[in-house]
Amino acid sequence: xAEIKLQDLWKYYGDVPAVRGISLDIKHNxxxxxxxxxxxxxxxxxxxxxxxxxxxGGHIEIGGKIIxxxxxxxxxIAMVFQNYALYPHMNVYKNMSFxxxxxxxxxxxxxxxxxxxxxxxNIGELxxxxxxxxxxxxxxxxxxxxxxxxxxxxxxFDEPLSNLDAKLRVQMRTxxxxxxxxxxxxxxxVTHDQIEAMTLADRIVVMNQGLIEQxxxxxxxxxxxxxxxxxxxxxxxxxxxxxxxxxRTAGGLTVRLTDELSLPIPKELEARYGPYTDKxxxxxxxxxxxxxxxxxxxxxxxxxxxxxxxxxxxxxxxxVFISLNQTDICARAEPTAVSNVGESMGFxxxxxxxxxxxxxxxxxx
Amino acid sequence: MSSxxxxxxxxxxxxxxxxxxxxxxxxxxxIANYVALIPYIAFALFPFYIxxxxxxxxxxxxxxxxxxxxxxxxxAVENYTYLATHTGFFEHWMVNTLIVTTVSTIISxxxxxxxAYALARLKFRGVExxxxxxxxxxxxxxxxLFLPMINVINAIDEVIPIRDTYWSLILTYPTFLIPFVTWxxxxxxxxxPVEVEECAYLDGCSRLSALFRVVLPMAVPGxxxxxLFSYTLSWNEFLYSLVFIQDETAKTLSVGVFxxxxxxxxxxxxxxxxxxxxxxxxxxxxxxxxxxxYTSGLTQGAIK
Numbered sequence: 001x002a003e004i005k006l007q008d009l010w011k012y013y014g015d016v017p018a019v020r021g022i023s024l025d026i027k028h029n030x031x032x033x034x035x036x037x038x039x040x041x042x043x044x045x046x047x048x049x050x051x052x053x054x055x056x057g058g059h060i061e062i063g064g065k066i067i068x069x070x071x072x073x074x075x076x077i078a079m080v081f082q083n084y085a086l087y088p089h090m091n092v093y094k095n096m097s098f099x100x101x102x103x104x105x106x107x108x109x110x111x112x113x114x115x116x117x118x119x120x121x122n123i124g125e126l127x128x129x130x131x132x133x134x135x136x137x138x139x140x141x142x143x144x145x146x147x148x149x150x151x152x153x154x155x156x157f158d159e160p161l162s163n164l165d166a167k168l169r170v171q172m173r174t175x176x177x178x179x180x181x182x183x184x185x186x187x188x189x190v191t192h193d194q195i196e197a198m199t200l201a202d203r204i205v206v207m208n209q210g211l212i213e214q215x216x217x218x219x220x221x222x223x224x225x226x227x228x229x230x231x232x233x234x235x236x237x238x239x240x241x242x243x244x245x246x247x248r249t250a251g252g253l254t255v256r257l258t259d260e261l262s263l264p265i266p267k268e269l270e271a272r273y274g275p276y277t278d279k280x281x282x283x284x285x286x287x288x289x290x291x292x293x294x295x296x297x298x299x300x301x302x303x304x305x306x307x308x309x310x311x312x313x314x315x316x317x318x319x320v321f322i323s324l325n326q327t328d329i330c331a332r333a334e335p336t337a338v339s340n341v342g343e344s345m346g347f348x349x350x351x352x353x354x355x356x357x358x359x360x361x362x363x364x365x
Numbered sequence: 366m367s368s369x370x371x372x373x374x375x376x377x378x379x380x381x382x383x384x385x386x387x388x389x390x391x392x393x394x395x396i397a398n399y400v401a402l403i404p405y406i407a408f409a410l411f412p413f414y415i416x417x418x419x420x421x422x423x424x425x426x427x428x429x430x431x432x433x434x435x436x437x438x439x440x441a442v443e444n445y446t447y448l449a450t451h452t453g454f455f456e457h458w459m460v461n462t463l464i465v466t467t468v469s470t471i472i473s474x475x476x477x478x479x480x481a482y483a484l485a486r487l488k489f490r491g492v493e494x495x496x497x498x499x500x501x502x503x504x505x506x507x508x509x510l511f512l513p514m515i516n517v518i519n520a521i522d523e524v525i526p527i528r529d530t531y532w533s534l535i536l537t538y539p540t541f542l543i544p545f546v547t548w549x550x551x552x553x554x555x556x557x558p559v560e561v562e563e564c565a566y567l568d569g570c571s572r573l574s575a576l577f578r579v580v581l582p583m584a585v586p587g588x589x590x591x592x593l594f595s596y597t598l599s600w601n602e603f604l605y606s607l608v609f610i611q612d613e614t615a616k617t618l619s620v621g622v623f624x625x626x627x628x629x630x631x632x633x634x635x636x637x638x639x640x641x642x643x644x645x646x647x648x649x650x651x652x653x654x655x656x657x658x659y660t661s662g663l664t665q666g667a668i669k
Contacts, residue, residue, distance in 0.1 A: 050563075050567060051566075051567075052563050052566070052567075071566070071571075072563075072566040072567050073566055073567070073568075073569045073570060073571060075567075077567055078567060079563075079564065079567050081560045081563075081564060082560075083558065083560060085558060085560035085561045085563070085564040086561070087561060087564075087565075087579055087583075088561075088583060089582040089583060089585075098565075098568050098578075099567075099568035099569055102568055102569035102570055102574070103569050146564075146568075150568070
């Protein structure tokens with residue numbers, strides 16, 4: 001059993017705090033992604049779990065044992081580094097078997113485990129090659145193979161795909177998911193790419209400025225962000241934000257975006273948003289909830305018109321950028337239904353999916 | 366380029382493909398490259414040529430001002446036989462130099478490697494100060510250091526007799542070799558990606574086993590470089606050897622040649638040149654063996 005427990009974890013570099021008292025429970029065999037912008041403390045957290053950074057405060061438990069003072073070699077952790085960190089003077093076989101050799105595993109067992117890992121990763125024919133004779137994707141596989149053969153209690157990934165080209169990255173992402181399904185282990189995966197986090201993880205941890213903003217399943221993070229930061233970080237293209245005011249009219253509560261445009265709030269949400277009436281708030285809505293005009297099938301839909309400013313065809317959809325009160329708003333429309341640039345177009349906004357953020361606390365209400 | 370490709374595809378039909386000759390401008394560029402090398406070669410190799418040509422001239426030919434100094438009329442071996450029969454060149458100087466150079470290189474590279482690793486990788490209070498201190502030690506000229514060194518040698522000599530033996534040199538050469546090697550390798554260790562080392566820790570290595578199994582094998586080109594340079598430095602060392610050793614049988618090459626083949630204002634030009642030529646050979650041989658290692662990049666493929 002290898003559950004990981006971070007308790008009030010702090011890390012200072014000199015006087016600068018990198019990680020500021022985070023607590024997190026990771027379950028046995030769970031795939032957790034730490035995601036956040038550069039400098040948010042995610043890699044530092046990972047390196048503290050690995051034992052490569054000293055812990056300034058708090059403690060880390062693995063499998064119920066506090067490991068603050070345990071050197072990395074005794075933690076039984078494998079890590080895949082961003083730049084792969086292969087041993088350049090050893091061939092692939094030796095790279096993969098090195099950890100087992102150090103732990104004095106019998107030769108026959110080493111061979112069996114290396115060959116099995118090589119088979120899982122499809123690198124069987126590369127075993128005799130040196131790292132410099134491999135392509136980026138192959139090196140990435142070897143780096144993972146080196147971790148798999150060890151059969152560690154915890155797997156750590158430090159942005160393993162960020163050095164690959166776009167196509168290979170998507171391919172390896174699927175591969176990592178497959179491998180986790182075959183080789184069940186606790187995984188902590190650091191990435192700045194929220195799509196990677198969404199697609200791979202059982203749970204996502206969004207970090208910002210050394211603190212955890214929110215922990216949850218990919219769906220929770222996407223549909224129910226708790227803070228302004230999470231709402232803006234998760235999802236691509238990211239959520240639209242606009243300053244607004246809640247006003248009560250004869251028809252009910254509305255979100256007043258501009259003098260001309262007020263959007264009615266669905267009845268079910270009125271109780272939740274009622275207390276914020278007449279306050280300056282931030283209205284948030286994802287691009288896919290502003291579409292070309294559709295027949296209103298269900299929910300609280302509202303129609304409005306705006307001039308198309310920029311079009312970004314993506315193939316399956318086209319991103320339509322409009323401007324409301326000098327704020328760029330992105331909508332997602334059927335390619336056949338969009339107007340030309342400069343022309344007016346009818347949109348439908350799905351108000352069931354709206355978010356309201358209190359700018360004084362940056363929390364989603 | 367891309368527009369010409371479809372053409373070359375269609376014209377293939379049966380006709381032999383014409384092999385393009387190198388264009389004229391490329392040829393001219395190549396010639397220019399070699400021409401540019403000529404002054405360098407002249408400066409680097411001309412002294413060596415004079416040494417070689419003079420060493421095979423007879424005494425009469427060297428002293429005959431009518432003969433061209435750049436050419437030899439025949440091959441005379443008298444200078445070489447003189448070295449073998451009348452001096453301690455092969456018997457003592459060469460042997461002493463080999464011993465001193467080899468032992469002090471081994472000491473310096475081993476100590477310097479560990480010091481460089483520590484200064485490049487470990488985090489401890491004053492690590493930067495130590496790094497700079499090492500460099501400053503290297504900057505203090507030998508011409509200042511040899512006087513206090515004599516005192517040190519004399520002090521040690523009272524306990525263990527090392528004065529007038531090559532042990533005094535084996536002991537003193539590392540004082541300038543270790544800072545040099547440390548400084549050289551410190552830079553080299555910094556180019557080795559730290560992740561590879563961290564990966565070794567996670568694979569189960571202690572710091573020491575990571576150093577020997579992972580870091581040092583990756584540092585081989587740097588270590589070879591350090592060996593070459595410290596070998597050359599101690600092979601050519603003159604001042605300490607001159608000051609610490611008077612006994613003819615304990616002398617090294619550089620001093621032996623200087624003191625025994627120049628008597629007052631009489632220069633034994635022929636045997637002097639022969640000694641110089643033979644004295645440089647071991648270094649040349651060492652370089653030709655180790656040069657391949659030195660230039661090959663061993664860290665390639667570690668990252669990205």
